[in-house]
Structures are given as C-alpha cells and as structure tokens.
Amino acid sequence: MNKEQPVITTQDLTRRFGDTIAVKELTLEVYQGEIFGFLGHNGAGKTTTVRLLNGVLNNNGGQAKVLGMDPQKDGAALRLHTGVLTETPALDDQLTAREQLSLYAQIYNVPEAEISQRVERMLEDFELGERGDEPVGGYSKGMRQRLALARTLIHKPKLIFLDEPTSGLDPVATRQVHELIQDLSHNNGHTVFLCTHNLEEAQKLCDRVAVLEHGQLMALGAPRELAQNLWKGVRLEIELAKLGATEAVAALGSLPYMRDVEWHDTNNTATVWLPDREFIPEVVNTLVTAGGRLYQLKLQEPTLEDVYFAIHEDQGATVKNMDNALKKAALKKVLSTVDGGVL
Amino acid sequence: MNLRAIRAIALRDLKIVTRNKGVMLPLILLPLILMVIMPGAMGYFLPMAPPGEDFEDLALFLEMMPDEMAEQFAGYTETQVILVTMLVYFFAPMFLIVPLMVASTIAANSFAGEKERKTLEALIYTPTSDTELFMGKMLSAWLPAMGVALGGFVLYSVVVNLTAWPVMGEIFFPNVMWLILVLWVAPAAAGLGLGSMILVSSKANSFQDAYQIGAMVVLPVLLLIFGQIGGVIFLSPGFVFGVGLVLWLIDAAVLWFAIQTFQRNEIIARL
Numbered sequence: 001m002n003k004e005q006p007v008i009t010t011q012d013l014t015r016r017f018g019d020t021i022a023v024k025e026l027t028l029e030v031y032q033g034e035i036f037g038f039l040g041h042n043g044a045g046k047t048t049t050v051r052l053l054n055g056v057l058n059n060n061g062g063q064a065k066v067l068g069m070d071p072q073k074d075g076a077a078l079r080l081h082t083g084v085l086t087e088t089p090a091l092d093d094q095l096t097a098r099e100q101l102s103l104y105a106q107i108y109n110v111p112e113a114e115i116s117q118r119v120e121r122m123l124e125d126f127e128l129g130e131r132g133d134e135p136v137g138g139y140s141k142g143m144r145q146r147l148a149l150a151r152t153l154i155h156k157p158k159l160i161f162l163d164e165p166t167s168g169l170d171p172v173a174t175r176q177v178h179e180l181i182q183d184l185s186h187n188n189g190h191t192v193f194l195c196t197h198n199l200e201e202a203q204k205l206c207d208r209v210a211v212l213e214h215g216q217l218m219a220l221g222a223p224r225e226l227a228q229n230l231w232k233g234v235r236l237e238i239e240l241a242k243l244g245a246t247e248a249v250a251a252l253g254s255l256p257y258m259r260d261v262e263w264h265d266t267n268n269t270a271t272v273w274l275p276d277r278e279f280i281p282e283v284v285n286t287l288v289t290a291g292g293r294l295y296q297l298k299l300q301e302p303t304l305e306d307v308y309f310a311i312h313e314d315q316g317a318t319v320k321n322m323d324n325a326l327k328k329a330a331l332k333k334v335l336s337t338v339d340g341g342v343l
Numbered sequence: 344m345n346l347r348a349i350r351a352i353a354l355r356d357l358k359i360v361t362r363n364k365g366v367m368l369p370l371i372l373l374p375l376i377l378m379v380i381m382p383g384a385m386g387y388f389l390p391m392a393p394p395g396e397d398f399e400d401l402a403l404f405l406e407m408m409p410d411e412m413a414e415q416f417a418g419y420t421e422t423q424v425i426l427v428t429m430l431v432y433f434f435a436p437m438f439l440i441v442p443l444m445v446a447s448t449i450a451a452n453s454f455a456g457e458k459e460r461k462t463l464e465a466l467i468y469t470p471t472s473d474t475e476l477f478m479g480k481m482l483s484a485w486l487p488a489m490g491v492a493l494g495g496f497v498l499y500s501v502v503v504n505l506t507a508w509p510v511m512g513e514i515f516f517p518n519v520m521w522l523i524l525v526l527w528v529a530p531a532a533a534g535l536g537l538g539s540m541i542l543v544s545s546k547a548n549s550f551q552d553a554y555q556i557g558a559m560v561v562l563p564v565l566l567l568i569f570g571q572i573g574g575v576i577f578l579s580p581g582f583v584f585g586v587g588l589v590l591w592l593i594d595a596a597v598l599w600f601a602i603q604t605f606q607r608n609e610i611i612a613r614l
C-alpha cells in the first residue's frame with residue numbers, strides 16, 4: 001500500500017434519488033495497491049458509490065478523483081483503466097465464454113494481436129477452458145462468476161471494483177475468489193475496491209475498510225484497528241459439556257444486557273456478546289445455575305463483526321456505577337471455578 | 344470515435360440476435376415471403392388467369408398515371424401492363440416493410456431485450472462514450488436491415504425477371520424508381536424502424552412489449568400501398584425520392600430524441 005499515491009479521493013461525494021440519499025458527503029482515500037473493503041448493509045450505498053466512481057452515474061454534490069481523473073468528466077478515459085465486477089454478472093447467455101472475452105477485449109481496446117492469447121490465458125486461469133466454447137447460459141453460478149471476473153480483468157485494469165464478488169458462491173468457489181483477490185493485490189500491485197456485507201470476508205482480505213450506513217461513512221481504518229477503537233464490549237467463547245448445555249445457554253437469553261448469543265453445536269461452544277466485561281461473572285453464574293458445566297472460557301479479540309454491533313446497535317445497559325474492585329473480585333471468584341479458564 | 348469498440352458492440356448484439364430463434368424466424372420468413380414467394384407466384388400465375396374485375400382498379404391507376412410514366416407501357420399487351428404494374432409498382436411499398444421490420448425487430452432485441460436480460464450494465468462500464476455505445480447498438484440493427492433489404496432486392500430482381508420472362512421477353516426490372524427506393528428510401532426506412540424502436544424500448548420492459556408496439560411503424564407503408572391502389576398517389580421517381588427525403592427528416596428527429604434517451608447516467612439509474 002502506498003499512502004503517497006491515493007488512487008481514489010472523494011470529498012463530500014453525494015448522490016440522491018428523490019428523497020433517498022444513497023451516498024451522503026462521502027470523504028475517503030483509497031491507496032495504490034491496497035484491498036479496500038466497502039462494508040454496508042443492503043441499501044447502504046455501496047453500488048451507488050461504485051457507479052459514481054466510474055463516471056456512469058452523476059453525483060449531486062462533492063468531488064471525486066479516480067486515477068487522477070474526474071469520473072464525471074473523463075469517464076470513458078477512466079474506465080479504460082478500471083474493471084468492474086457488477087453485482088449481477090450481466091453475462092450474455094447466448095455467447096460462449098471465448099466470444100464474450102474477446103468481444104470485451106476489443107471494446108476495451110486490447111491490441112488485436114494480444115487478444116487470443118490473453119483470452120486463452122484467462123480461460124485457463126479461471127478454469128473455464130474446457131467449456132470455453134459453450135454458451136454461457138448453461139454455466140453454473142460459480143462458473144458464471146469466474147467468467148465475469150475474467151471479463152473484468154481482460155484489459156488488465158489498474159483499479160478493480162468488485163461488488164459482492166462471493167455472494168451466492170459455495171465455500172470452495174468463495175475461497176477461489178478470495179485467493180484471486182489476494183493475488184491481484186499482493187502479487188500484481190492492483191488496487192481492489194471490494195464491496196461486501198460479509199464481515200469475515202472483509203476482515204480476512206482487506207487492508208482497510210470503510211463502514212457505510214445509509215450512505216454515510218461510519219468508520220474507516222484497518223479492521224483490527226477499527227475493532228479495537230470502536231468495540232468497547234467483549235465477546236466470549238464458552239465451551240460447555242454437552243449435557244444440559246442447551247438449557248443453560250437458553251437461560252442466558254433472559255439476561256437483560258445480553259447482546260447476542262450463538263450456540264455452535266459442532267464444538268459445544270457458545271459465543272456471547274456483552275456490552276462490558278463486568279457482566280462476565282453473572283453470565284457464568286447464570287450458566288452454572290442453569291445446570292451448565294463450563295470447560296473453557298475465552299475472551300476474543302474484537303473483530304469487524306463486533307465493530308458492526310458497535311455501529312449498528314444502541315449500546316445496551318451500562319454498569320458504570322458498579323464498584324470496580326467488587327466487580328474484579330467477583331470475576332476472579334467465578335473464574336476460579338472454571339476449568340481451564342483463560343483470562 | 345472508437346470505431347473498433349463500436350464494431351465489437353455491434354458484432355456482439357448481432358451474435359446474440361442471430362442465436363435467438365424466435366427473433367430470427369420471422370426475420371428470415373418475412374423477406375422470403377415478400378420478396379420471393381409472393382412475386383414469384385404472381386409472375387407465374389397471373390399470365391394464366393384472365394384479368395377480371397380487379398382490372399378496374401388497375402384501370403384507375405393507369406388513368407391517373409402521369410403521361411411520362413404511361414409512355415413506358417406503350418406497345419405492351421394487357422398482360423404485360425398488369426405484370427409490370429403489379430411487380431414494379433404495387434410491390435414497391437411492400438419492399439419497404441423489409442428494412443423496417445428487420446431493423447425494428449433487431450433493435451427491439453438489442454435495446455428492450457437487453458434491458459430484459461439485464462446485461463447492459465457490463466457494457467455501461469466499458470470505456471465507451473454514450474454515443475459510441477449507441478452507434479454500436481444502432482448499427483447492429485441498421486446494417487443487417489440493409490443487408491437483408493439489398494439481398495432481398497437482388498433476389499426479387501432475379502425472381503420477377505425469370506418468372507415474367509415468358510410474358511415480357513425482356514429484362515424489365517429494376518427501373519430508376521426502384522433504384523431510388525433501394526438505395527435512398529430503404530436506408531431511411533431502416534433508420535425509422537430502429538429509431539422508433541429505440542424510443543419505444545426506453546419505456547418498454549421486455550422484447551415482446553417493444554416488438555408489438557414497434558410493429559405499428561409499418562402503418563405509413565400501408566398508406567403508400569393503398570394510396571397507390573386507390574390511384575391517389577403514384578410512385579414516380581420524383582415522388583419516391585420525396586418519400587425518402589421525408590423519411591430521412593423524420594429519422595433525424597427520431598434519432599435525435601433516441602440519443603437523448605440513451606445516456607448511461609440515466610440508463611443506469613433505471614436498471
């Protein structure tokens with residue numbers, strides 16, 4: 001990542017549709033070579049931002065500079081160097097993969113002499129070679145997404161926009177796409193602007209993320225940094241004996257300050273989100289009283305998911321009035337009863 | 344102008360349309376019926392049947408004909424007059440249906456159909472200007488329409504001369520009026536077909552909707568057909584040239600409006 005060279009700079013970028021503000025006073029920078037995550041719920045304004053940054057949609061205010069150009073004025077020249085994977089692949093079902101890639105290569109002004117070689121290379125890289133002469137209408141969803149990605153990259157764009165590239169893909173296909181994105185950025189120096197609502201994906205891939213809500217930037221930074229700064233609560237992983245675990249976990253649901261509880265049957269573990277570590281003792285008490293038998297309790301590193309909670313939900317009950325010493329003592333006492341507790 | 348991109352866009356749309364059987368079948372059948380089967384049958388059977396009451400219509404037509412036009416019939420037998428009138432004059436407006444329909448059908452597929460298939464977004468992100476994108480799509484309809492019209496004309500020339508040979512004993516087709524029709528009016532008719540279809544497509548949501556509304560563009564051609572049979576108009580070279588001129592002017596207006604509706608900034612907000 002090269003902070004000296006922002007490839008995207010926006011200043012108060014705004015777009016309205018009637019009364020809806022799709023993007024509101026967005027100000028950010030994306031640096032050369034980074035994978036920049038653009039996170040937000042459905043309707044947060046991700047796709048609209050991609051459209052604004054590629055000069056295919058006009059803004060209602062503010063400015064943007066992408067690869068040194070004004071998208072609204074030099075859209076066509078800019079798009080020669082950007083590649084966009086749209087939310088739906090928008091493939092031509094009647095054409096074969098080969099036809100599709102070479103037609104787009106022509107539209108993107110790839111030199112005629114290079115086209116066939118580049119198309120073959122792409123088909124091979126994206127494992128489509130064997131079925132490259134079949135109409136795309138018969139492809140599976142994963143194949144379609146790979147072809148759409150190949151088409152996005154056929155002209156070797158410097159800046160790549162991926163709008164929810166893994167939505168609807170199975171884990172294997174998702175992993176392939178993730179590896180590809182990492183390869184693009186880390187080995188080939190491309191800048192990737194990744195729109196997603198998948199927190200894990202953002203956490204795993206992105207150098208920095210922006211969190212968007214109702215068109216507004218809520219947070220911006222490296223995932224870890226964001227998590228530490230924004231999420232003041234705690235996330236616990238609690239391993240329980242299988243016997244009686246369900247009842248015990250259910251009892252947690254009735255605690256008023258409980259943010260969220262998730263039970264994972266596979267490893268007999270409950271994930272518990274609390275607004276403050278001060279609640280841990282009571283959680284443990286409740287579990288034990290309800291017949292739960294604890295093996296392990298781990299405080300987790302905050303993740304983007306936690307940041308999401310922090311941004312998108314009201315903070316729950318506070319415990320600021322509690323005596324700190326008392327809280328600590330209580331916690332210690334409880335922990336001593338926990339087998340293999342890590343704290 | 345990025346001609347290479349325009350060509351690739353046109354080629355893409357053409358490939359897509361040629362693989363759609365539902366669209367292609369009428370595109371092949373219509374010219375075949377209008378330009379080969381009907382005139383062939385007429386040239387073949389007409390001399391066998393004695394002129395009946397229909398001849399009265401013809402008489403009206405012949406009476407209204409300007410003198411310099413009537414000269415071409417000097418020394419013709421009745422059957423020869425009927426054949427020439429039918430094959431040269433009455434068929435002429437029908438010929439215009441070919442470029443009109445081909446252009447509007449392909450345009451319906453390439454504008455409204457593309458909207459229906461939701462595939463335009465990928466093209467919108469290409470480094471083309473709105474005009475280039477528009478030109479590519481327009482040519483994908485206009486060029487085949489002209490190709491089919493010219494091909495149809497050549498076939499028609501062969502068919503009418505061959506089937507009418509026993510009666511005519513000479514090559515009587517085409518005449519100057521037809522050359523003006525093919526080279527000057529047909530391109531304008533194709534332009535009208537596709538231009539009006541682009542306008543319809545900007546409102547329609549599917550190929551079928553656009554296709555059905557757009558088919559109304561053949562109505563003016565019916566005016567020509569019935570106007571001529573009724574003896575109200577006469578397709579002299581000058582008149583045909585005038586028809587072409589009017590069509591080109593309408594084309595210019597329609598295409599101007601069509602270009603206004605075709606701005607990616609507007610289109611993408613409707614996707």
Ligand SMILES: Nc1ncnc2c1ncn2[C@@H]1O[C@H](COP(=O)(O)OP(=O)(O)OP(=O)(O)O)[C@@H](O)[C@H]1O
Pocket residue numbers: 017020021022023040041042043044045046047048049087197611612613614
């Ligand atoms: N063409 C349009 N006309 C009207 N409203 C629009 C249009 N495009 C977007 N919007 C509105 O703008 C807001 C942002 O939409 P956008 O598609 O950018 O969100 P998104 O973050 O991409 O959502 P998703 O995750 O569902 O793809 C939404 O409220 C949406 O309804």
Ligand SMILES: [Mg+2]
Pocket residue numbers: 046047048087163
């Ligand atoms: Mg979106």
